[in-house]
Amino acid sequence: MQSSLRSSLSRIVVAPTFLLVLVFVYGFILWTAYVSFTGSKMLPSYEWVGIDSYVRLWQFERWHVAITNLFIFGSLFIVICLALGCLLAVMLDQKIRVEGTLRTIYLYPMALSFIVTGTAWKWLLNPGTGLQAFVRDLGFPEFTFDWLINEQFAVYTLVIAAVWQSSGFVMALFLAALRGVDQEIIKAAYLDGASLPRIYWGIVIPSIRPVFLSAIVILAHLAVKSFDLVVALTGGGPGFASDLPANFMYEMAFRRNQINIGAASAVMMLCTVMAIIVPYLYSELRGAKRG
Template sequence: MTLQTPSYRPAAGDEAAPGSATPHKAGGLRALAQRHLSKLVVAPSFAAILLFVYGFIVWTVYISFTNSKMLPSYDLVGADAFSKLWRIERWYVAIENLLIFGGLFIGVSLIVGILLAVLLDQRIRGEGVLRTIYLYPMALSFIVTGTAWKWILNPGIGIQQFVRDLGFPGFTFDWIVQQDTAVYTLVIAAVWQSSGFVMALFLAALRGVDQEIIKAAYLDGASLPRIYWGIVLPSVRPVFMSAFVILAHLAVKSYDLVVALTGGGPGYASDLPATFMYEMTFRRNQIAIGSASALMMLATVVAIIVPYLYSELKGGKRV
């Protein structure tokens, strides 16, 4: 009778044999890295945004409640900076200009963009070329746009001089050098740049409208303007809100266009809140007042975006 020695099986808590643990751990680490690779790639950008965007927003909020001038001061003094801000005449000029510029910029851009979109929606000949021409200005920066329109509107070398050279010596178009009209030159340049973007938004929406509805309206005898006004445009209503929010955000933060086109002048007749903030912070050495004006701009943007986000989220839940 032969006795057999029972084979040894490691207990659950025993260590694995040398040489087999390292590959297992390496495979686990590799699998863990693969699972979290996207997070690892995005983490540096997320950290940078957290610091340089939201971190400095918090810092600006804090500074606005101090008495900071040329250098930051971290002693809280309450809302004195906001009180001083609303006693400055130049701030009221900037707010009035923002209302004029923003209202005209948004309204005219929407009208021009919609008309261009309806025109191209007829699938006219050369549509691709026209679409590129209308959309091209959006590829330029506001600095380039402002510089170009500064030359175009210059009374000595621009439109006024060109028309006079054609034989109309009495023609006058000097808005850019007049205090009462300088802000309207900002509207002209901004509409020229942004209306093509609005056109692209609405053209994409119009191409998604059910053509059977349009054909049925044609059979009922409806005219083309009536079809667009009563059927097509109401069906793309969400695009109106999206375009409005984008244009309003551009209007509130407009800085480079003003600097390149009018410099805020003549005097400060064409100032906007963004240029006012820069003037107070970096030229007048009033950091607290500049921070307070920046918070007013942030509050304006929030007042525009939050209702939009709420409506979008509410609509998504309904779906």
């Protein structure tokens, strides 16, 4: 009787939260998907028009630029964060004296919002007042670093800022995994004459492959939904050269009063996230069943 009462009480406590999530997350996802198949403009219209919004979406040059930028930004962001995070984790795994201090320094950027990160890097990369001006004042008047206002390189400034903020988080993931590796295996490899780089490359890193997969999923999710970093750092410019899909969606839905196009782009972003998460969940569930 008492256990039944506790079970019912826990369900009652959780029910409001579950209902709110059901309505305001999954309900609005379904609503957005439906609106993408309507002719909605400034206000929602529920007249079904089929895939017209998606056809028009792929006719926008700005959408193609946003998708290309997402591929460039996402690829470089994930690869550099993984490489840098793994390298930092391996260095800290040597149990150096100032490990706690360095770990805090590397992790600190993750405590900042992307708005703060974007604003700080906008100051640093501003050709008139930032790094370029500083180096020129040192006596190198020919030095040029104008990526922030160069439409061909503006997207790479997003990579710089995002890597600076997220690589410490990846380092923490890898460091936790490295500390869980069986030390007896490493000692046996030392006794066999294996060098430290070979031990990490051949034994330690392969043993933490699940962490790589988790880090890739998290970083890919951050890349797909990046919005505030673009707003703070480049504003999508010059022009729309550094737009990402999230910025395109905001522009269409809230500034150009084309809710259907914005909803269609949001659904495409959701499909991208699902294409990343579903295989990850499948591999995790399959691994749990085998275990």
